Amino acid sequence: STNIVMPLVSVITNIGMDHMNILGDTIEKIAIEKGGIIKKGIPVVIGETDKTTASIFELIGAAKQAPVYFADQRQYVAEWKYEHHKLMTGVDSQHHTDRTAYLLDLPGYYQTKNLLTVLAACTVLQENGWKLPESVIQSALRQVKKMTGLHGRWDIVHQHPTVILDVAHNEAGMQQVVEQLELTDYHDLHIILGMVKDKEIGKVLSLLPSSAHYYFTQADIPRALDANELREQAAAAGLRGKSFPDVNTTIKEVLAKAKPEDLILVCGSVFIVGEVNL
Template identity: 60%
Template sequence: MTYEQATNYLFTRLPMFSRIGAAAYKKDLSNTIRLCAYLDDPHNKIKTIHIAGTNGKGSTSHMLAAVLQTAGYKTGLYTSPHLRDFRERFRVNGEMIDKQYVVDFVERIQPAIDEIEPSFFEITVAMAFDYFVREQVEIAVIETGLGGRLDSTNVITPEVSVITNIGWDHMNLLGDTLPAIAFEKAGIIKQQVPVVIGETAAETREVFEKVAVEKQAPLFFADQQRYVAEWKYEHHQLLMQVSPAGSGERTTYQLDLPGYYQIKNCITVLEVVHHLQKAGYKITDAHVHQALKQVKKLTGLHGRWEVIHANPVVVLDVGHNEDGIKQITAQIELSDHQHLHIVIGLVKDKEIEKVLALLPKEATYYFTRAQIPRALPETELAARAQAIGLNGHTYSDVNTALKQAMSKADKRDLIVVCGSVFVVGEVSL
């Protein structure tokens, strides 16, 4: 079996949420438990940090991995979905999984796949645990796929549990109120394991407090421990001054992830690092400063207000739900530009009208779609957008749309590609 044959088998043989949506979502952990048992329970042989949340969990995972590997720990990182290469999901010290390992794993796991009939995500979770054990990682950062309580990753007992925030996404699967969504995310809270919540919200705080008490888990709200006293965005870098709550002291951090929304994620990371230090991890302030300056280089993170072209500036951002689009529009307002061009594609199971209502009416739009079954047809997207005053043309693929935007844009304009991880992932510029 070649690498191409192995990945084609995974993509076509197994239900894949990113392609078909809710039909691929398995509402219990039994398949993952059986797969891990087949592999001799690798998830019990590694130390982990578990990260859930509506937005920011990918950035937070990469920042923490960067800090840990800068501090000298051999660090695993499991995230999803991938942008361009399947192997992006599995990294050790920033390096993607070896192609031959993928082939060997698929050949080894095929009997279990035939018997258990797991989803694509369940297999990738088992692959991650198995790979990290084989690579003898000292700690692995594990990002949930969807929700928390019933997410396939939720078979681990981590050093720290992390929930970045709660917002509106996947309501068809997680619940149609913020407390209901929070309850699903709170499912990653484990017995006596410290839990860090990134953002305090009146609607969800009680949910976390109740679960934490039941699990005897020490609970910490990151934004109650520290705050950003001052920040600025320059040269595609974020500079921020952070103060402990109740103190006038300030520490300056430079972050190579320029979206202003990374401020919240950075505060979450600093709180998690504090608990790792208390647990005996040898992480210094110098390690944190050094890591945050080069998260992208250390971990391969892409698609978070990522500038890929100048004159005109072209930015890729994977923000795709209500909160994610709010963050993108706020970042647009901070950006110096003449005219705004937005290349956008959405998937069918999002709150389409709510997302579109957040977008600026003065922009020129290029409606497109990712090449997956879940994608909303560009003609339907354009019709729904035009009904609320967003005007533009339709394009059958993102690269055609982007080329058209670049041909129309002045050198002082801003082009933003957003709406779906899959649209961003297909950009070939």
């Protein structure tokens, strides 16, 4: 990893098999590369404890005299629910019985993992003398989209039928999306999928539900996987559908046929989501 700023706290979210041509072809190699952001004497928060990578981060931290904190060992999400496309959570400490409620404007359940990471980073800052009131943390979490411009993570952009954009493009990200689908109510599921050539296409396709209606498309970039080729690979994985030249043509066609209670998911590539015009 390359970074030029001196942080107050470093954060490593989770480690997945992506960008392997740059980061390495094993989880261990990727963890070592990601560990490059750890600075001498600067605390680092690890979002998720993983037996394969935990010791790697601990060794790097020890070598650089950087305290290592695992977010999911400090707190856990004890309860959660959706309300008006927002995520309401109750977070407990691993060492105390107090429960704190947090409301996020990011509705995906997988954001609970990111929430714990953020809270751990805030705690580390507080422990190092920063005045970071709980009210400020609460306010920021309620308006993440407004404050950061973050879009494309279980991003609900249309109602009746529901249209959701998600930039999941690798095995780990798509697994989270599939789990989120299992928590979501809808009549029929329509998946608009576009990917780039250098991803592990087969692993992503193997996760997707065969019961959905599929529409294969491509982004307007050189790296885009041809929609017809994606359709052929998907058919080999038991996912059948039509191919379309661009994502907005696809959405127009799906909206015309979908029922109000259906769910339309656009996913597979940051570039596909970025081209959506609704």
